[in-house]
Amino acid sequence: MPTFNLQTNVPGDRVSASQIVADLSKAVAQATGKPEGYVMVSLETGKQMMFGGTEEPCAFGELISIGSIGGEKNKKISAALAEVVQRHLGVPASRMYIKFYDVARSDFGWNGTTF
Numbered sequence: 001m002p003t004f005n006l007q008t009n010v011p012g013d014r015v016s017a018s019q020i021v022a023d024l025s026k027a028v029a030q031a032t033g034k035p036e037g038y039v040m041v042s043l044e045t046g047k048q049m050m051f052g053g054t055e056e057p058c059a060f061g062e063l064i065s066i067g068s069i070g071g072e073k074n075k076k077i078s079a080a081l082a083e084v085v086q087r088h089l090g091v092p093a094s095r096m097y098i099k100f101y102d103v104a105r106s107d108f109g110w111n112g113t114t115f
Contacts, residue, residue: 001038005064008049010090
């Protein structure tokens with residue numbers, strides 16, 4: 001159930017949304033060790049954003065997962081996601097934040113119930 005939500009100020013007409021979400025989905029699955037069949041990725045482009053006082057390309061991501069994140073694992077995950085974002089959006093890793101949320105099974109709904 002890992003869910004990765006990405007917001008960026010890069011205009012949508014400059015990216016292949018289908019390709020970036022596909023590559024992010026694979027990266028999340030590989031980095032967390034969770035089956036890709038449970039991974040969800042969303043992408044919001046063209047968002048009004050500023051990082052470090054400039055409107056140069058930047059991004060903010062949130063990764064929500066039941067386990068498989070935290071501590072040293074987050075460094076590996078951060079590197080994997082930053083690589084995809086830089087390759088597809090041209091956003092340097094130094095202009096991207098990622099917030100990690102490790103949630104309890106009871107705090108994430110799916111299929112009319114919770115995990």
